Amino acid sequence: MHKAYRFRLYPTQKQAKLINETIGCCRFVYNHFLAEWNQAYETTGRGLGYNECSKRLTALKQTLPWLKTPDSTALQNALQQLAEAFDRFFDGTSNAPRFKSKKHPNQSYTAQCNYPKNGRPTIEVDGHRLKLPKLQKQELSVPSASEQISAAVVAYIEKHFSEPITLDMLAQELRFHPDYITRCMQKTMGMGFSRYLAHYRLSKAKQWLAETNETIEAIAKRVGIDDGAYFSRLFKKMEGITPTEYRRMARRT
Structure with missing residues (x-):
């Protein structure tokens, strides 16, 4: 064994x-x-x-x-x-x-x-x-206490990113106050829950934009964002280009 x-x-x-x-x-x-x-x-x-x-x-x-x-x-x-x-x-x-x-x-x-x-x-x-x-x-x-909390947050997001999750839901799951979780993440990762969640969702979205022919709306739903228009605005804000432009660029390379 x-x-x-x-x-x-x-x-x-x-x-x-x-x-x-x-x-x-x-x-x-x-x-x-x-x-x-x-x-x-x-x-x-x-x-x-x-x-x-x-x-x-x-x-x-x-x-x-x-x-x-x-x-x-x-x-x-x-x-x-x-x-x-x-x-x-x-x-x-x-x-x-x-x-x-x-x-x-x-x-x-x-x-x-x-x-x-x-x-x-x-x-x-x-x-x-x-x-x-x-x-x-x-x-x-x-790992310090802050690193352990941040690691638990990362694991939770990786498992539930396709679902509608909030900081309050996470706090209830981990049994820590939302403000404490935010301080731990800021200390160890330089960003809070919402920003990390957005970064992780967009990283998965970029993967599927490059590798699949799914529509923008379908990919948005796969990463837990029901509003396709909001997903496109968020993508443009964080990446500097639209999802369509990113797909075109990724497939050229």
């Missing part, structure tokens, strides 16, 4: 930079060897396999030294994910692997927990801290 734990992290600026660099390196490795795998298959009728990719990755690190920055197990896991994607494709259970995009809303990497004989595991929970490879020498900050 496998156990999974979900944490909201509050990394330092250096840690956040390393996390983003690791995600980018893993995406590069996956795409690089996907291209090489496809080329090998077209040339020889056979793919590369995980072991061959792993050997080539070692050589690639000598050419591209910045690949040595992230946790090495994360890069190996990117190769493993690519190999498994090809296995599923040849088994007929999924489509061929596709290149990863940095524009995708979900970005992640997988680190592996190792257990050295004379040391601590490379991943472990220690009180309010989470130890991760390459990050363990830098403490992850413990």
Whole structure:
């Protein structure tokens, strides 16, 4: 049986930079060897396999030294994910692997927990801290009360943004006074509930404007705004262009 734990992290600026660099390196490795795998298959009728990719990755690190920055197990896991994607494709259970995009809303990497004989595991929970490879020498900050409240607000909005929600409804759900919630959000996020809700709704709207052919009114309703005209005015106010102009621009790029 496998156990999974979900944490909201509050990394330092250096840690956040390393996390983003690791995600980018893993995406590069996956795409690089996907291209090489496809080329090998077209040339020889056979793919590369995980072991061959792993050997080539070692050589690639000598050419591209910045690949040595992230946790090495994360890069190996990117190769493993690519190999498994090809296995599923040849088994007929999924489509061929596709290149990863940095524009995708979900970005992640997988680190592996190792257990050295004379040391601590490379991943472990220690009180309010989470130890991760390459990050363990830098403490992850413990969330303050304001950060915890703000995190709860974000989670609530992500779950209910398509519904008609208000600050009073949120306060009742979290059992905190609306003014206290506003102070916490202003302190940690620089904006209050209404502005963050609008930002989040518009971020989802922009995604659907770019990726679907739904009408402006339909997208407005999907993000919890029943009045299409009000949605367009809000979009223009916050983004500087209309939803129609944004859709046209997004599809040109």
